[in-house]
Amino acid sequence: MEVTNRYITIKTSIDGAPKESDFEIKVAVLPLKVEPGTNTIIVKNLYVSIDPYQVNRIKSFSSSQTAINFTAGVTPGTAFDAYGVGKVVVSGNPEFEEGDLVVGFITWGDYTVVEPGVMLRKCDSMGLPLSYQVGILGFSGLTAYVGLFDICKPKKGEKMFVSAASGSVGNLVGQYAKLFGCYVVGSTGSNKKVALLKEKLGFDDAFNYKEETDLKATLKRYFPDGIDIYFDNVGAKMQEAEVANMKTFGRVVVCSLISEYTDAGKRAAMDMLDVVYKRIKIQGFLTPDHMSMYQDFLQKTYDHLHAGEIQVLEDISSRVENIPSAFIGLFRGDNIGKKIVQIAEE
Amino acid sequence: MEVTNRYITIKTSIDGAPKESDFEIKVAVLPLKVEPGTNTIIVKNLYVSIDPYQVNRIKSFSSSQTAINFTAGVTPGTAFDAYGVGKVVVSGNPEFEEGDLVVGFITWGDYTVVEPGVMLRKCDSMGLPLSYQVGILGFSGLTAYVGLFDICKPKKGEKMFVSAASGSVGNLVGQYAKLFGCYVVGSTGSNKKVALLKEKLGFDDAFNYKEETDLKATLKRYFPDGIDIYFDNVGAKMQEAEVANMKTFGRVVVCSLISEYTDAGKRAAMDMLDVVYKRIKIQGFLTPDHMSMYQDFLQKTYDHLHAGEIQVLEDISSRVENIPSAFIGLFRGDNIGKKIVQIAEE
Known part of the structure; x- marks a missing residue:
């Protein structure tokens, strides 16, 4: 046959x-x-x-x-x-x-x-x-889970920004972080997605980056006291604006760079003086290095799903x-x- | 009086x-x-x-x-x-x-x-x-010491690049790293300084960045298998070139940015895809956060000085x-x- x-x-x-x-x-x-x-x-x-x-x-x-x-x-x-x-x-x-x-x-x-x-x-x-x-329950979920818990290592109450927040990984990072006890704001590319993040996924706030002209000022508006953790899915200008809005000892976890993948000319030129004077840590990661967290991820995610706590x-x-x-x-x-x-x- | x-x-x-x-x-x-x-x-x-x-x-x-x-x-x-x-x-x-x-x-x-x-x-x-x-024995020494041992956390045999290597901090970073057991290459701004690094301070190698036209290729020449640790004292183009030459799980410790301090237009635009795919960690630090290492630093440095092991x-x-x-x-x-x-x- x-x-x-x-x-x-x-x-x-x-x-x-x-x-x-x-x-x-x-x-x-x-x-x-x-x-x-x-x-x-x-x-x-x-x-x-x-x-x-x-x-x-x-x-x-x-x-x-x-x-x-x-x-x-x-x-x-x-x-x-x-x-x-x-x-x-x-x-x-x-x-x-x-x-x-x-x-x-x-x-x-x-x-x-x-x-x-x-x-x-x-x-x-x-x-x-x-x-x-x-x-x-696959790599999107695992990536969100290990990026958040193994790289960002959040503390309850920390303020977190997630870009591409309605994407496959971003939406779960935000939901896990909310369940953990962080304050979470997401950026996304349409007003419909903004509403989804706030109304369905429980983000504390969200904005449509396409309607913003000065991302540095935008982030200052959403995080007047600064950002503890940035879960970066986009790179480029958003990364620059974010680093300018970080708190001392802030962490940037670089998961994906969708704005740069198809246009290397969009590379970020962040202000490294902020990196020094705010003692910022920037870290890239790949999920296959963190398979030891797989069972923990699966159990927690099943539990959240069965409890109706995650969308x-x-x-x-x-x-x-x-x-x-x-x-x-x-x-x-x-x-x-x-x-x-x-x-x-x- | x-x-x-x-x-x-x-x-x-x-x-x-x-x-x-x-x-x-x-x-x-x-x-x-x-x-x-x-x-x-x-x-x-x-x-x-x-x-x-x-x-x-x-x-x-x-x-x-x-x-x-x-x-x-x-x-x-x-x-x-x-x-x-x-x-x-x-x-x-x-x-x-x-x-x-x-x-x-x-x-x-x-x-x-x-x-x-x-x-x-x-x-x-x-x-x-x-x-x-x-x-x-002051902040220059302590900065070199904590930047190397508390942030870089080297392993014996790792390959390390130090920029501004004949500067106040860089020359000591290189010397501590050599004493610890790393392979160390430094960049500096004159041939006289290159000779000093290699002949007096015991660096494994050194180059005059002013005589190089393609820093990415230069670093590839000195580190054909890649760099484990970059102790960054300069920022800017050297940082970009270095990130392109990092090994997987490489670390960049950002101590100083002398090239950018007086010209923000020289900001680095590193390839963040390298940061992700090589799982690079970039970290800024300030020495006053690490005063708990002071006694350890002082004792070790006195010992090295008395033994004639450090210039x-x-x-x-x-x-x-x-x-x-x-x-x-x-x-x-x-x-x-x-x-x-x-x-x-x-």
């Missing part, structure tokens, strides 16, 4: 903002069988994660591609690997059976041939929607062919919450 | 590079007596420290001036306070007697009236030149009237090692 496997790839390296024409859908015939003893499995993909960091993998060069314990570059013509959920359709690995739900690194395509050594495990949805595995923001499109537009939309701020593409019905 | 007290001040705030004409010497008659019960003392100044950070105190605004646990701005017309050594000539404080040598905050002047609450203590030179109290680089001028030129010279790189002005004979 064989199936048609459609998967997304790039035609060539892309160094600016990605366009739909940069991508193509390849179609291949995939025999649904594996060689005995190879431990290979074939997975029918159900949901895949659409994340901004993928843009660094398709550049002609990015430090992301040589990063230790992280994803390499994507070679033009080959399938993108991406976090997601699928169902085993053929197994040559005694740890998996046909019909098992699995979560881990699959592809932006209909099917994934998963070789041994790829991060993939059986998935127990625990009565929650399967898509949660891709976002809130799940998902933005789900359908079908393989819509992956490029879903991905490109991230850089326009189209998504509200976690962007996911559903590849097939469960 | 009364004396003539000459002291240095500024005519008005100075926001660019300071010039000699920005300063003036005021002359006042100082009666050598103190009111009983005030705990005030009068000190005849002997050696005063000349430090780049003073430039931030004379600007119309700098975050240095509002920094917690640090020096405030200098008001035009008033005396500069500065670290130094002097001799008590009149004491209204039972803890001090006439003739005591003291070290702490005195002034860029002939005499200092020291009010209670000012950081000043009796000085035991322990058989070493008194000028050492101002540099290697003392002092650059001493004479007389109050030469303070402005000594200070301005810091920003031209005139000094080699710790800049000190001797005000009077011991």
Whole structure:
């Protein structure tokens, strides 16, 4: 038996903002069988994660591609690997059976041939929607959790600013921080998103950065006494403005730099005198270094979900062919919450 | 009895590079007596420290001036306070007697009236030149020590880059790091200084940044496998180039920013993608937060000095009237090692 496997790839390296024409859908015939003893499995993909960091993998060069314990570059013509959920359709690995739900690194395509050594495990949805595995219970949630608790190390009552606050990671950082006892203000790119942050997610305050002309003054308005913690998802001008508004011993955790990913000319030039005289600490991190927090993260997040204390923001499109537009939309701020593409019905 | 007290001040705030004409010497008659019960003392100044950070105190605004646990701005017309050594000539404080040598905050002047609450203590030179109290055994040494051991937290064998490496702090950072077991390369501003670092101070290597056209490539040449620790005394372009050459989990300790102090337009715009993907930590610090290390620093430094394991680089001028030129010279790189002005004979 064989199936048609459609998967997304790039035609060539892309160094600016990605366009739909940069991508193509390849179609291949995939025999649904594996060689005995190879431990290979074939997975029918159900949901895949659409994340901004993928843009660094398709550049002609990015430090992301040589990063230790992280994803390499994507070679033009080959399938993108991406976090997601699928169902085993053929197994040559005694740890998996046909019909098992699995979560881990699959592809932006209909099917994934998963070789041994790829991060993939059986998935127990625990009565929650399967898509949660891709976002809130996947790397988006874990990134928010470890960035907040392992890097920022907040104290109750501290004042925190989150940029891209309605994004996949930002919305959860804000919610975890509120549950922990911080004062949280978020920035986002539309008035609808501002209302969402304040009314649905419980942020103390939020603003639409597109309506602000002087971000330094804006942050001063929201934090007249300064900011203890900045969870940075955007970089660029917002980072500059934020550093100018930090309190002494403030911490900047740099999670993502979506404003800079597609335009290196937007790099921040923060005032390092503030960094010295306010003893600011700025730290980048990558979630795979913090997998020891995974069980703790999962337990706490399940508990919050079951108690109705945390809201799940998902933005789900359908079908393989819509992956490029879903991905490109991230850089326009189209998504509200976690962007996911559903590849097939469960 | 009364004396003539000459002291240095500024005519008005100075926001660019300071010039000699920005300063003036005021002359006042100082009666050598103190009111009983005030705990005030009068000190005849002997050696005063000349430090780049003073430039931030004379600007119309700098975050240095509002920094917690640090020096405030200098008001035009008033005396500069500065670290130094002097001799008590009149004491209204039972803890001090006439003739005591003291070290702490005195002034860029002939005499200092020291009010209670000012950081000043009796000085035991322990058989070493008194000028050492101002540099290697004063805040320059302590800054190097706490910046290296409390912020950088080096491991033996790590590769370290120090900028302004023949400056008051940089030369000691490099020497402490070598004694600790790091591989150390320094940048400095003349070939004479390069030779000094390599031949006298034991740096593994050094270069003259003024002869380099592509600092990123320069650092790649000196650190083909990357830099673990950057002790930053200059900021600006060197900081950008350094971040591009960091290893994964590298640390940047920002001690001083002499290139940016007199020209905010030179601010660094480092590639924050490197900060994320290499998990870089960047941290500013101020020495007064780390006074708990003082005894440890002093003991270790005395031991190194007595064992002849550490070289003392002092650059001493004479007389109050030469303070402005000594200070301005810091920003031209005139000094080699710790800049000190001797005000009077011991």
